[in-house]
Amino acid sequence: MDRLVEIRDLRVAFDGVPVLHGIDLDVAPGEALGLVGESGCGKSVTWLAALGLLPAKARVTGSVRLGAGELVGAPREALETVRGKRIAMIFQDPSSALNPVIRVGRQICEALRLHRDLRGAAAKAEAIRLMEMVGIPDAPRRFDLYTHEFSGGQCQRLMIAMALAGRPDLLIADEPTTALDATIQAQILELLARLRRETGMATVFISHDLGAVAQICERVCVMYAGRIVEAGPVERLFAHPRHPYTRGLFDAIPQMTGPRRRLVPIPGTVPDPRALPPGCAFAPRCTRAHDACSRARPDLLAQPDGRTLACAYPVPEARADSFSMERAMT
Amino acid sequence: MSRPLLLEARDLVRIYRSRRGLTGAVTEVRAVDEVSLKLRAGETLGIVGESGSGKSTLGRMLLGLDPAQGGTVLFEGMPLPRFGTPIWRRLRSRMQMVWQDPLSALDRRLTVAAQIREPLDIHRIGTPEERPARTASLMTAVGLRADQGGRYPHELSGGQRQRVVIARALATNPALLVCDEPVSALDVSIQAQVVNLLRDLQGQKGLGMVFISHDLKVVRNLADRVAVMYLGRIVEEGPAEQIFAEPRHPYTQALVSSIPVPGRPLDARILLQGEPPNPAARPPGCAFHPRCPLAQGLCRTRVPALRVPEPGRAVACHVTAGAQSPVAA
Numbered sequence: 001m002d003r004l005v006e007i008r009d010l011r012v013a014f015d016g017v018p019v020l021h022g023i024d025l026d027v028a029p030g031e032a033l034g035l036v037g038e039s040g041c042g043k044s045v046t047w048l049a050a051l052g053l054l055p056a057k058a059r060v061t062g063s064v065r066l067g068a069g070e071l072v073g074a075p076r077e078a079l080e081t082v083r084g085k086r087i088a089m090i091f092q093d094p095s096s097a098l099n100p101v102i103r104v105g106r107q108i109c110e111a112l113r114l115h116r117d118l119r120g121a122a123a124k125a126e127a128i129r130l131m132e133m134v135g136i137p138d139a140p141r142r143f144d145l146y147t148h149e150f151s152g153g154q155c156q157r158l159m160i161a162m163a164l165a166g167r168p169d170l171l172i173a174d175e176p177t178t179a180l181d182a183t184i185q186a187q188i189l190e191l192l193a194r195l196r197r198e199t200g201m202a203t204v205f206i207s208h209d210l211g212a213v214a215q216i217c218e219r220v221c222v223m224y225a226g227r228i229v230e231a232g233p234v235e236r237l238f239a240h241p242r243h244p245y246t247r248g249l250f251d252a253i254p255q256m257t258g259p260r261r262r263l264v265p266i267p268g269t270v271p272d273p274r275a276l277p278p279g280c281a282f283a284p285r286c287t288r289a290h291d292a293c294s295r296a297r298p299d300l301l302a303q304p305d306g307r308t309l310a311c312a313y314p315v316p317e318a319r320a321d322s323f324s325m326e327r328a329m330t
Numbered sequence: 331m332s333r334p335l336l337l338e339a340r341d342l343v344r345i346y347r348s349r350r351g352l353t354g355a356v357t358e359v360r361a362v363d364e365v366s367l368k369l370r371a372g373e374t375l376g377i378v379g380e381s382g383s384g385k386s387t388l389g390r391m392l393l394g395l396d397p398a399q400g401g402t403v404l405f406e407g408m409p410l411p412r413f414g415t416p417i418w419r420r421l422r423s424r425m426q427m428v429w430q431d432p433l434s435a436l437d438r439r440l441t442v443a444a445q446i447r448e449p450l451d452i453h454r455i456g457t458p459e460e461r462p463a464r465t466a467s468l469m470t471a472v473g474l475r476a477d478q479g480g481r482y483p484h485e486l487s488g489g490q491r492q493r494v495v496i497a498r499a500l501a502t503n504p505a506l507l508v509c510d511e512p513v514s515a516l517d518v519s520i521q522a523q524v525v526n527l528l529r530d531l532q533g534q535k536g537l538g539m540v541f542i543s544h545d546l547k548v549v550r551n552l553a554d555r556v557a558v559m560y561l562g563r564i565v566e567e568g569p570a571e572q573i574f575a576e577p578r579h580p581y582t583q584a585l586v587s588s589i590p591v592p593g594r595p596l597d598a599r600i601l602l603q604g605e606p607p608n609p610a611a612r613p614p615g616c617a618f619h620p621r622c623p624l625a626q627g628l629c630r631t632r633v634p635a636l637r638v639p640e641p642g643r644a645v646a647c648h649v650t651a652g653a654q655s656p657v658a659a
């Protein structure tokens with residue numbers, strides 16, 4: 001596989017407490033990769049570490065390669081060139097990226113100057129083009145407005161426009177639709193899918209909404225307690241989740257069709273990183289666990305069907321109960 | 331079939347006035363605009379709609395926490411007494427609320443057991459000697475372990491905290507529970523635990539429940555009936571299954587179709603154009619018309635009344651619930 005980003009054995013510890021325990025992950029040029037898992041499993045930290053955005057108290061080891069360059073331990077100036085220009089990141093809360101006291105057009109022009117050395121009329125024309133591209137109606141007139149004059153969904157679009165300013169090869173979208181209403185969420189998902197089609201940039205989509213991930217990603221990684229526990233092509237993984245955790249995430253989703261039934265929660269909660277269970281970290285919550293699971297942690301191994309899986313007693317491949325994607329997701 | 335009516339709201343109106351800037355003009359937001367609804371004992375009414383549509387305001391009004399400028403709320407057939415009066419306070423033990431953020435609803439300096447016991451002391455339920463046992467049984471009912479009674483809120487997970495809030499709300503044996511986005515801050519895996527808990531408790535105690543949420547999947551699995559709000563008004567109401575299987579109002583249709591379903595390509599959804607309108611500048615006519623794919627001339631000028639296109643359902647739309655349908659009472 002042709003690789004844009006190559007992450008190897010990435011580990012992060014805060015104040016001596018490890019929260020990321022060795023992540024191996026590749027992103028191919030132009031691909032759409034989903035990252036799912038409950039909150040606290042290390043989805044955000046993985047990319048914040050890769051981009052050097054964690055606070056100083058975080059200890060980061062391992063390797064993140066972008067082309068020929070190594071990002072872990074790279075000097076600040078090198079990381080600053082990468083951020084925005086090669087890899088851009090957007091977040092759930094647009095106010096983290098937009099300045100409330102500077103007109104939005106000027107902010108986008110500033111990003112264009114920084115990343116592409118565009119100035120004056122050229123920058124303004126490009127900024128308006130970007131605003132139109134992300135679906136801001138009447139962009140020339142709204143160039144001079146402030147963020148509070150835009151709705152939440154439009155601020156999300158403006159943040160995406162800023163992220164596009166450097167023509168990145170990779171866009172990391174960290175829960176970009178979580179705070180938005182359903183109808184606006186649908187618009188933003190459509191926008192992200194369209195931008196990838198039009199620009200060919202790769203997208204990493206971090207979300208706890210498996211339905212949204214299924215709609216815009218080709219490949220998905222499931223994280224639990226700071227590790228990847230299952231990864232593979234979206235259709236295969238979602239049609240037949242094999243890790244009991246992945247299966248549990250699906251089973252917990254309330255259905256939109258069929259008879260109403262009791263929901264199927266995953267018992268317990270994500271473990272505190274300071275008190276990780278021995279062996280497989282999911283064992284205390286797992287319905288398939290045997291004694292052996294709490295003694296030895298299963299490695300993440302390649303499977304014949306193209307996925308990777310870390311489980312000693314996975315959900316069998318061909319199951320009698322014909323678990324279908326339709327049922328899992330609706 | 332006809333369980334007794336627990337709660338009835340008639341033509342509720344709540345207007346918030348705020349000044350723009352220091353000297354700016356006063357703007358009016360009709361947060362709740364002529365809303366009527368009924369809830370029977372043992373029934374769950376789901377209220378859905380996007381943020382700013384007035385769900386929380388309506389929820390507070392149903393308990394008398396937010397005063398109405400117009401309309402009335404009847405609880406067990408009697409008008410709600412005024413907020414803060416002694417009879418309102420006595421009634422309050424029969425109507426409880428569960429909020430989205432359990433941490434802000436709990437006192438961080440009190441142990442879990444102390445907070446669950448507090449309403450028993452306030453409303454003098456049982457003798458002081460009986461209260462510890464009753465507290466323990468409430469904790470069991472919501473799935474908390476006895477040893478967790480000595481913990482403080484910040485020592486619990488989000489799902490556990492919400493259980494504490496629910497135990498506290500149930501302490502006074504309420505007849506009505508209003509839940510405002512009670513599971514929205516929780517992971518889906520944990521959300522399912524709390525939703526099951528609410529459903530079980532309701533089944534056991536015959537509570538009437540108003541369940542406010544912007545998550546349609548959760549509402550479908552919990553509510554018997556659903557009311558859809560848009561800019562302060564109910565635009566559609568009916569049995570949950572029917573609303574989600576065959577939504578009639580174009581806004582409900584877009585809402586239902588916006589839920590991501592794999593196998594359904596992105597472009598098979600109804601993608602609304604435009605943004606949610608500013609509540610302070612409510613569009614004339616049907617407030618949804620600027621985003622509505624079906625809007626016609628009449629929609630721009632006349633507010634559609636809630637009509638009854640078929641028994642048990644109500645829809646406020648000129649196009650999909652035509653003028654030939656009877657107007658809802």
Ligand SMILES: Nc1ncnc2c1ncn2[C@@H]1O[C@H](COP(=O)(O)OP(=O)(O)O)[C@@H](O)[C@H]1O
Pocket residue numbers: 014019037038039040041042043044045046055273
């Ligand atoms: N700045 C920080 N300081 C200390 N711990 C942190 C910090 N950021 C994240 N963590 C911890 O790292 C773990 C992974 O967090 P995160 O990557 O944010 O999870 P996710 O994005 O999957 O919800 C969690 O246990 C979280 O508490």
Ligand SMILES: Nc1ncnc2c1ncn2[C@@H]1O[C@H](COP(=O)(O)OP(=O)(O)O)[C@@H](O)[C@H]1O
Pocket residue numbers: 346347348359360361379380381382383384385386387388609610
């Ligand atoms: N205390 C308040 N003062 C002024 N306006 C308010 C207040 N509370 C709510 N509003 C306004 O009323 C409308 C409805 O709000 P709310 O009931 O919170 O809706 P929802 O719960 O559906 O998001 C919004 O436009 C909101 O800005």
Ligand code: SF4
Pocket residue numbers: 243244245280281282283284286287288289290293298310311312313314
């Ligand atoms: S390894 Fe064991 S405990 Fe872990 S998920 Fe698989 S079956 Fe469950």
Ligand SMILES: [Mg+2]
Pocket residue numbers: 043044045174
């Ligand atoms: Mg995160």
Ligand SMILES: [Mg+2]
Pocket residue numbers: 385386387
């Ligand atoms: Mg609300």
